[in-house]
Amino acid sequence: MQLTRLVEERLVGLFRQGHTMGSVYRSLGQEAVACATALALGPEDVIGPMIRNLGSMLARGATPKEIFLQYLGRATGPSGGREHNNHFGGVPRGIIAPTSMLGALVPVMAGAALSFKQKKEQRVAMTWIGDGGSSTGAFSEGLNFAVVQNLPLIVVGELNGFAYSTSPEKQMKGHMSERSQGAYTMVVDGNNSLEVLESSKRARQICLEGDGPVFLVCETFRMKGHAEHDDQRYVDPDQLARWAKKDPIAHLEAWLRGQRWLPEPEFLQQLNERVDREAEEALSAEKAGGLKI
Ligand SMILES: Cc1ncc(C[n+]2csc(CCOP(=O)(O)OP(=O)(O)O)c2C)c(N)n1
Numbered sequence: 092m093q094l095t096r097l098v099e100e101r102l103v104g105l106f107r108q109g110h111t112m113g114s115v116y117r118s119l120g121q122e123a124v125a126c127a128t129a130l131a132l133g134p135e136d137v138i139g140p141m142i143r144n145l146g147s148m149l150a151r152g153a154t155p156k157e158i159f160l161q162y163l164g165r166a167t168g169p170s171g172g173r174e175h176n177n178h179f180g181g182v183p184r185g186i187i188a189p190t191s192m193l194g195a196l197v198p199v200m201a202g203a204a205l206s207f208k209q210k211k212e213q214r215v216a217m218t219w220i221g222d223g224g225s226s227t228g229a230f231s232e233g234l235n236f237a238v239v240q241n242l243p244l245i246v247v248g249e250l251n252g253f254a255y256s257t258s259p260e261k262q263m264k265g266h267m268s269e270r271s272q273g274a275y276t277m278v279v280d281g282n283n284s285l286e287v288l289e290s291s292k293r294a295r296q297i298c299l300e301g302d303g304p305v306f307l308v309c310e311t312f313r314m315k316g317h318a319e320h321d322d323q324r325y326v327d328p329d330q331l332a333r334w335a336k337k338d339p340i341a342h343l344e345a346w347l348r349g350q351r352w353l354p355e356p357e358f359l360q361q362l363n364e365r366v367d368r369e370a371e372e373a374l375s376a377e378k379a380g381g382l383k384i
Pocket of ligand 1: 191192193220221222225227251255
């Protein structure tokens, strides 16, 4: 979670200096959702992340340098400068590249889960969907397909207060969890990484036992605007202040302190240095270099 936060903070700096291609989409305050769900998986499982799930990619081995190269549009980046932000994947890491069209990853990942079921492989597929994205036809069709086929698919719902500037009550009746269409459903505190981790492990087990899919709705809050170009003036400052007190990293830190399991003091400094070093390496990388399209 801390690595995600540091990488994103560094990306914001690069954006403000005019280095990045396009905007920067933060997951500030919701890092537990992407990280703890992905950490519950095995290496054989497959994820299909969305824009706010950079943490899930870091959890599965993507490096800060790759992410910086990608945002800078460098030819030596994961997509060779063809794509921006976190739109890259990798078969060895079990990452299917994000798809911009909201909801579209649900049927794609249901397809991956179908192949696991057909081949009798003990693997699960996982993807994420925002409250806004859950209003798309693709989400409904994909989840419905997974339900009727009993697929090993975990759809993580990110109920984070806003879809761009639209709050959930302006685009859905009732709670997001009511969109489960018969999938096994859980609602958890998305800012409590331990709860997210435990329920994600349970979701995986349910899928492996043939009782999937699982719709795991994580209640959280988007602490920044939709992206860096959005100053979130439509968000009530009191609401932001309330959620700031529920920061997922501070929560885990307090728990670790209680267990006397806090990492060595140099841990944070080393993480910071790593992110700075990899950002500098990406910045000095060749802008173009024999890219064949
Ligand atoms: C089908 C589709 N419609 C519209 C968009 C433009 N769009 C991108 S992100 C976004 C808001 C997404 O909100 P939500 O799903 O709640 O996720 P969050 O940004 O809160 O994480 C919109 C409308 C899109 N990418 N795809």
